[in-house]
Amino acid sequence: MTTTRESEAAPAADRSLERAKSAWKPRLLANGVEPYDYERTTARVKHWEDWPSAWDEVAREHARSAEQAAGDGRPATAANYARLAALAHHFAYFALPRPRAAWIAAQRAKAILYRKAAPYLDPPAEHVEIPLEGVRLPGYLRKPRDVARPAVVLFLSGLDSTKEEHATFEAVLLRRGLATLTFDGPGQGEVWEHMPGRVDWEKAATAAVDFVHTRADLDATRIGTLGVSLGGYLAARSASLEPRLRAVAVCGGRFDQAARELDDPLHVPRLLHFWNVEGIEDLVPKLQASTLDGVIQRLNSPLLVVHGDLDTLSPTAGARRIYDAAPVQDKQWVLYPEGNHVCNNIPHHYRPLVADWLAERLGAS
Numbered sequence: 001m002t003t004t005r006e007s008e009a010a011p012a013a014d015r016s017l018e019r020a021k022s023a024w025k026p027r028l029l030a031n032g033v034e035p036y037d038y039e040r041t042t043a044r045v046k047h048w049e050d051w052p053s054a055w056d057e058v059a060r061e062h063a064r065s066a067e068q069a070a071g072d073g074r075p076a077t078a079a080n081y082a083r084l085a086a087l088a089h090h091f092a093y094f095a096l097p098r099p100r101a102a103w104i105a106a107q108r109a110k111a112i113l114y115r116k117a118a119p120y121l122d123p124p125a126e127h128v129e130i131p132l133e134g135v136r137l138p139g140y141l142r143k144p145r146d147v148a149r150p151a152v153v154l155f156l157s158g159l160d161s162t163k164e165e166h167a168t169f170e171a172v173l174l175r176r177g178l179a180t181l182t183f184d185g186p187g188q189g190e191v192w193e194h195m196p197g198r199v200d201w202e203k204a205a206t207a208a209v210d211f212v213h214t215r216a217d218l219d220a221t222r223i224g225t226l227g228v229s230l231g232g233y234l235a236a237r238s239a240s241l242e243p244r245l246r247a248v249a250v251c252g253g254r255f256d257q258a259a260r261e262l263d264d265p266l267h268v269p270r271l272l273h274f275w276n277v278e279g280i281e282d283l284v285p286k287l288q289a290s291t292l293d294g295v296i297q298r299l300n301s302p303l304l305v306v307h308g309d310l311d312t313l314s315p316t317a318g319a320r321r322i323y324d325a326a327p328v329q330d331k332q333w334v335l336y337p338e339g340n341h342v343c344n345n346i347p348h349h350y351r352p353l354v355a356d357w358l359a360e361r362l363g364a365s
């Protein structure tokens with residue numbers, strides 16, 4: 001017999017599934033998931049709780065193809081399948097971080113697969129580790145071909161994204177002579193097990209800047225940062241508190257985190273996970289402390305804020321507030337009327353704009 005509570009929970013889960021299918025499709029495709037994989041996988045997902053297992057199956061298929069190609073002496077083909085398998089593991093659990101053991105297993109599998117693919121990206125990705133308070137922040141450094149000591153962009157992920165998600169955006173930056181350093185910070189990817197999200201996340205950006213200073217092959221006098229979604233907020237905060245960041249681009253960011261809707265069944269689990277807290281009562285103080293009020297006023301570097309007016313996750317007003325509150329003269333506001341969250345439905349428009357702006361501000365060739 002089905003109880004009233006169960007019957008109410010089922011429609012809510014089904015609504016989450018339909019929202020995920022419509023809202024996240026542009027993101028998955030923009031970040032490298034093959035359209036065929038997306039269509040065939042989501043077509044067979046009928047219930048929200050089945051989303052992880054469906055994508056896990058795709059991951060296993062691609063992992064087997066990678067092993068076969070490697071055994072046949074085709075390393076580049078193997079690497080491509082490994083990258084697709086890593087993405088499938090990532091998107092299996094990005095919005096469903098519980099049960100915790102399954103999420104952790106997916107993160108570890110994703111990291112192993114992507115590290116196999118990294119040397120075969122074009123240009124290659126070098127696995128690096130950034131020290132922060134006894135924890136190693138794993139990341140990937142990619143350098144543009146035929147550019148000596150390039151400027152560097154720190155790529156900051158969002159609430160549920162990780163370093164393995166951003167190769168397609170990195171490619172746009174690399175084509176403009178910019179190196180990219182994409183890493184998991186507190187609360188993200190491989191780092192979550194050792195360090196959950198924190199209000200002073202900018203310390204991770206400072207550690208990344210320190211790391212760049214150790215590399216003779218990079219120009220540490222020309223470092224900028226770019227963040228997407230929560231990463232947009234983190235980029236603005238980091239650039240305001242780390243003066244060695246010479247430019248900052250915010251894509252789909254919020255002015256503060258306290259304005260989030262805490263009754264949303266699709267997004268609250270991700271917030272609880274990022275901060276590694278069990279309930280709303282523990283989450284609220286962290287969100288209230290996570291604001292650019294009193295922080296963005298310290299910004300002293302050029303600022304670009306790009307937003308989609310159809311963004312239902314980060315309202316336009318919050319992004320505009322970042323732009324309005326920044327005290328710098330060199331700032332630019334770009335609003336795409338047709339853009340969704342992070343403008344993932346129009347990456348061919350907004351990503352080149354962001355990359356060109358950063359290249360100009362950082363003197364890339």
